[in-house]
Amino acid sequence: MSSASVAEEPLLSMRGITKRFPGVVALQDVQLSLHAGEVLALMGENGAGKSTLMKILGGVTRPDEGEITVAGKAVEFSNVRDAKAQGIALIHQELMLASNLDITSNIFLGNEQRSGSLLRPLDRRRMKAQAEALLARVGLELPVTTLVSRLTAGQQQMVEIAKALSANARILIMDEPTSSLGSGESEQLFKIIHQLRANGIGIIYISHRMGEVMELSDRITVLRDGRYVSDLLRADASHDKIVGLMVGRALSNQYFPQKRELAAPTTRLVVEELELPGAPGAVSFSARKGEILGFAGLIGAGRTELMQAIFGVTPAKAGRMLLSEVRYAPKTPREAIDRGVYLAPEDRKHHGLVLRMSVAENSSLPNVATYARFGWLDRKTERRVADAGVKRLRTKTPSIKQAVGNLSGGNQQKVVLAKWLAMQPQILILDEPTRGIDVGAKAEIYQHMSELAGEGITILMVSSDLEEIMGMSDRVVVMHERRITGVLEGSALTQLAVAGLMTGRAHDVDSMAVAS
Amino acid sequence: MRRELGMFSALVAMCFALWLSNSDFLGASNVINTTRQVSMLGIFAIGIAFVIITGGIDLSIGSMVGLTGVIIARLTSTSTGGLGYPLWIGIVTALVVACLFGLIQGLLITRLRLQPFIVTLGGMLLLRGVSQTVVEGGVISMGQSPLLSLASGGLLKLGRDPLIPYPFLIFLSVAALGGYVLHFTVLGRYIYAIGGSRDAAEYSGINVKKVETLTYVISAGSAGIAGICYAAYIGQMSQQVGVAYELYAIAAAVLGGCSLRGGEGTIFGIVIGSAIMRVIDNGINMFQYKYSDADGIRRIWRLDPNWNWIIVGAVILAAVILDQLVHIFQAARAVREAGARKAGIAASSSANAEAAKRAETHAG
Incomplete structure (x- = not known):
């Protein structure tokens, strides 16, 4: 063509x-x-x-x-x-839909069908009929009166496309x-x-x-x-x-670093029958010292929720966790941080960083109280720690006084990592560590992850990028609809097996298209 | 600091213009009186700044200013309606009530996740009603209370007036303490972080709810301190004291560089903002234009006092519009300069074809 x-x-x-x-x-x-x-x-x-x-x-x-x-x-x-x-229609990475309105209203937003002037009533029947035709074109079988807030990310994408088509793109x-x-x-x-x-x-x-x-x-x-x-x-x-x-x-x-040989495995984290808010079953797994444990699954499989429970953002409803053989039940991020469990969240711009603050101020945020004297900020120590972080991770920034919002995605992620590396991590949770990060920076992040694991830090890595899961993980926990459908390692760890478990159809792997 | 310095220049220019129009503006009694006014507003404007920088809002502080004065009058006045207790009991009770109410508002906002606007709007109306009930709809005079000397007295007497009124000393202490906490302590860092991104602060292990609650206590407490000064200054407490003061404080904070989205603002800026608000008020009284009419009779033209709110509103709008225009202009200039710098570099390499060729060789 x-x-x-x-x-x-x-x-x-x-x-x-x-x-x-x-x-x-x-x-x-x-x-x-x-x-x-x-x-x-x-x-x-x-x-x-x-x-x-x-x-x-x-x-x-x-x-x-x-x-x-x-x-x-x-x-x-x-x-x-x-x-x-x-x-010309532009579908942004962050979808631009009004979640409080239904599908039809969103499709025709700014392009409402009406008979005559701006104050005439909307021609609802015509919009509804057109919306139904458009949904059929994009293969979305839903009533057009469904609220957009109830749609999955994929369905919302289809609505965006339908919207583009409605404007004769x-x-x-x-x-x-x-x-x-x-x-x-x-x-x-x-x-x-x-x-x-x-x-x-x-x-x-x-x-x-x-x-x-x-x-x-x-x-x-x-x-x-x-x-x-x-x-x-x-x-x-x-x-x-x-x-x-x-x-x-x-x-x-092969921009993934060589996998390390794990020495005699020591268990660091045990999760037993953990019940997540809003989920039916319970989740159990364990993580070893110095391993990269990958969490594969579709969006909405419950991986982020699991990590938020481990980090104390939304405490689990029931279940038990042991960290280095001591009971661990964080109810706030502070409690998790005090035990050496750190999270680099999926949405780093909103959850990971204060964009208006500088590299130094962001790096010190979780830790600044520990090197304050009587509540007085110790800016000298703060600068030293921030400098060390920038040097160690090779963060590209004109200065540690630069506002983090002005850095690229990869360098922002490095600041998030630096913030935690300045302390003594036991467990580092990385939720989508390379989302929106370019190839060169990705390879660097992978290299750092590998080094950190080599130092004995346990890394829990959530990723929707199958290549990344395969390339980085020592073992892989696969989740589907908020349950663990499998834990794979060694020769059992193949793309087909992971992809199959992800969709909850372990025996039906042929129907899965796997990125080569 | 751009906003702060701009506002400082505007303040100086305003004072100069007012002095030209009426030399009494810089006369001792007007300066001392204006300083007293600026100080009393500044005390609780600094308090509300803590809330505004975390991204919250506190509408109740005007009513809180009134209520603390009313409590003091009711408990300690020896005139009609007063209970005649010692002054310190009145002051301590008033400050405790203020801090407690700030704590309750803070807890409602952080624990029940209610919106600050609604909670403090409720607080504003409720406290106003409490004031009205305490004074039984009337006025309680402070009588000959020793508290009155707090407003009229001061250091370095200059005839009848003190050169440095006590409220100004209190204001300086509050500003110094506020500046220290906000700019030099961990608490201050947390307040800016919460205003910048509440989630990132939470994920960094900051006890966001505790810090936020504390800001509402600080805000209400500072209103309590200001309320004591106003009680001393006015001497006649009714439910009318402090009406709309919260709006003055918010305006002062915004003029001084706070953003209502949170994360921005300095104590220096709040001080300048408070000064501007009060100098405008004073300037409306002081401004005059002397001229001779057709018959050669000398006349003086003055501003209509009814224009007060028009002028205050216009100044606030003008300030934010000007600030935004400067911002847009600076951004455009930065783009032009970047373009000029890069133009030289671009000329030296005949961009496309070569770059493509280079890339091909590298890839191959």
Whole structure:
């Protein structure tokens, strides 16, 4: 399909796009083209300029230089409405739906069907009928009056797509659409994308997941450091080649560190019959000293809830935990921290960091009281500890006084880690440690995890990235619907086995599509 | 600090302009009186700043200012309606009531997860009603209470007026203590962290509920201290004392650089903000324009006192609008400068083709 359309006039063409922000040039003379009925993967590390380019295309920000043509006509967008009028729809990574409204209201939000002026009543019957037709198109079998707050992340994604279609989108931009989806929901999404492509819609697909990109895309455009690097047809692309273009050097596929030999296993944490809030069954497992214990599962499998119980955010309803053979029942994060159990949360921007505070202030937050004298802040010690953290994790920041909000995702995660490493961790819980982090920084985080485990720290790692689970874990606990469906290690630890247990269909693994 | 310094310059300019229009503005008695007013507002504006920096709000402090004065008058006055107890009993009772009520509000907000706006709105109305009940809808005079010398007295007598009124000394102590706690202690760090991200603070092991509750106690307690000063200053306590003062304090905090979203603000800023609020009030009385009319008769034009709220409201709006415009302008300038810097670099490398070629070679 793509090869045939190359000769045609592109549906979209962006040329010489330049965009400057305070202190940085986000985009420098970038080009991009998209044909009807084509899936274009836009690749690049975080900070390469993908998001900025897509914001320009979606009318969210205006470029300083450059031209955009849609179907051969030069266009200029001063706001989102202008872009929408040209049939461009942008689906953000964080979905932009009003959760207190139903599906129909969301689909037509800002585009309400009414007869005449703004004050005329809404034409509910027509909107409902159209919404039903749109849901059928995206394969969502739900009443259109369902509240969006009751939908899963995957279903909400479908509603976003239906919304884009309702506005007659010709160009659909999807920013990391699978980042919050389980693999079953991702499969459903891919099916819809194939369908949309067949209907002649041009799709720009942004993802860090190489497997998806190789499966879905017709062509790949790579950006690096705000510049256009190259275009590849999928046939010419390989995992290594794309990563090489993204980071500007050849990277071996194997960016996971060598697994360490575990010495005689010592049990550090025992979890017995732990009952999570709102869950039916109970959960039992144990973790050893110096091991990386992976937690695989779909979104909503209860992994985050389990970690929050272990960290004392939402205490378990019943059950027993032993930490180093001493009873452990934290009712607040403080109690967990005092026992050496630390959590780097999934949502690091809201739960892990105070974005407006500096690197130093964030690094010292859990610990600052211990080196205060009579409540007086000891800024000298604080600076020393923060400097050590920055050095140890090779955090890229102009200074430890820099506000954390100005750092990239990977460096923010390093600050979260530094905050805990300044203390003496027994157990480090990492919930989605590399979500939204670019390839280069990922490899560094993995290296640090491996070193920490080598020092005897027990790492509990929740991840929805199967590659990461396989690459990093010594053992893997698989969860499905808030129960543990299996604990795998050694030769039993295979992608197929994990993927099967994740969906609760251990014997039906063939139906699972596993990212290669 | 940008906001604080901007507001400081505005305050100085305002004072200068008022002095030009009416040289009495900087006369001893007006300066001392304005200082006293600024001090009394500043005391509880600093208190509410603790709440605002954690991202909360306290609407009850105006009523609290009134209630503490009313309690003191009722318990200690020797005039009609007073019970004639010793002064210290009245002061201690008033401060205990204030702190206890702050504690109750704080607990309701943190333990029951009620919204601060609603809880303190309820507190504001409730306390106002309690004041009214205590004075039985009337007025209790402080009579010849020794407390009155707290407001009128001070250090370094200058004729009848003290150069440094006692309320100003109290204000300085509160500001010093507030500045110390907020900027130099672990508690202060926690208060900013909670305002920046409540969840991140919680996940860092900070006892968020305890700290937040404490801020409401601090806020109510500071209103209690201010209430004592007002009782001494006014001398006639009724339920009308302290009406809308919470709004003055919030305005002072915002003018001084606090954000109602939390996480921002300094004690220096609150002090400047309080001064601006009171200088505007005073300026509306003092401003005058001397001219000669057609017949050559010298006349003086003054501001209509009915314009008071119009002017106060306009100043607050103007300040936040100006601050936002400066912010937008600075951001735009930073972008332009970045562009200019990078233009030189871009010219040296003929971007696209070469970059692509380089990447191909690397990848291959």
